[in-house]
Amino acid sequence: MTSAKSSEPIESRRVVKARNTRAQVVEAARGLFERRGFASVTVREIADASGFSTGAMFGGFDGKNALFKAAFPADHQVRRMAEAMCDAYYAAQVWASASPVTRERWMGAAADALARVKADAKRAA
Numbered sequence: 001m002t003s004a005k006s007s008e009p010i011e012s013r014r015v016v017k018a019r020n021t022r023a024q025v026v027e028a029a030r031g032l033f034e035r036r037g038f039a040s041v042t043v044r045e046i047a048d049a050s051g052f053s054t055g056a057m058f059g060g061f062d063g064k065n066a067l068f069k070a071a072f073p074a075d076h077q078v079r080r081m082a083e084a085m086c087d088a089y090y091a092a093q094v095w096a097s098a099s100p101v102t103r104e105r106w107m108g109a110a111a112d113a114l115a116r117v118k119a120d121a122k123r124a125a
Helices: 013-036 043-050 054-058 064-071 076-090 100-124
Strands: none
Touching: 013 043, 013 054, 013 064, 043 054, 043 064, 064 076, 076 100
């Protein structure tokens, strides 16, 4: 279907609604992950925070990992590793309560560790 004024197709209401739902879910997930860390957040909590059912969430995402990647697309691998390293070092889930400076330090350590792993894999190949 196209509009009379342009030859571009008109998006269906369903498509627009799905995109808006996805954006709201991603924003709710990002906020929860920022405040509490990946391990401390449940899918049910993300659904509640976004105002949608878990079924609506899984219509657009395969699970919590996919939500995390959507919330932090550029640095999801480094961020997950930093969170895991931080929590493992302190033997507790402290990422959520860590200061921004502490988080940045762990992000740097994780980025360095991932770079070394990639370099080792390249040398081995």
